[in-house]
Amino acid sequence: xxxxxxxxxxxxxxxxxxxxxxxxxxxxxxxxxxxxxxxxxxxxxxxxxxxxxxxxxxxxxxxxxxxxxxxxxxxxxxxxxxxxxxxxxxxxxxxxxxxxxxxxxxxxxxxxxxxxxxxxxxxxxxxxxxxxxxxxxxx
Numbered sequence: 001x002x003x004x005x006x007x008x009x010x011x012x013x014x015x016x017x018x019x020x021x022x023x024x025x026x027x028x029x030x031x032x033x034x035x036x037x038x039x040x041x042x043x044x045x046x047x048x049x050x051x052x053x054x055x056x057x058x059x060x061x062x063x064x065x066x067x068x069x070x071x072x073x074x075x076x077x078x079x080x081x082x083x084x085x086x087x088x089x090x091x092x093x094x095x096x097x098x099x100x101x102x103x104x105x106x107x108x109x110x111x112x113x114x115x116x117x118x119x120x121x122x123x124x125x126x127x128x129x130x131x132x133x134x135x136x137x138x139x
Contacts, residue, residue: 025093025100025121028128033088033104039080041072049122049129057115057137085110098123106135114138 028047035043048054048068056071058064078084085108092103099122106115120132 021095022093024123025095025102025128026090028121028130029090029093029102029104029119032130033086033090033106035072036075036106037083037086037088039075039078039082039084041075041080044072044075045069047130048133049124049131052129052131052133055132055134057135095121100128 031043032047034040035045035047045068048071050068052068054066054068054071056064056066075084087107087109089105090102091105092101094101099120102119102121104117104119106117107113115135115137117133117135119130121128122131123129
């Protein structure tokens with residue numbers, strides 16, 4: 001009976017750990033999504049590792065590479081805290097120990113734009129950070 005009780009407690013603690021890690025990853029991604037939807041440069045930058053690379057799509061360029069600061073600066077001339085029409089949704093999260101991958105969909109209906117973002121995250125000093133992002137524009 002004692003072994004069964006120990007096994008059940010261990011199982012519940014692992015489930016709780018799993019849910020809390022996924023929730024922490026989700027919060028980092030939501031900070032990126034909310035920051036880019038409400039023109040919050042600080043929130044955008046806080047979601048990323050400072051030396052992360054963002055590999056983006058841009059018309060006329062095969063690849064457009066930005067730092068988190070350069071990406072956040074794309075929102076500097078917009079009113080902070082005001083919804084800009086970007087709608088984001090987390091589609092998938094997968095993690096193992098201190099690394100994770102995630103996929104999100106970003107839509108801007110007013111511009112008829114649809115993006116898919118892929119993220120690589122790492123837990124650094126106890127906090128999940130996006131260490132790389134790649135995005136594509138869908139037709």
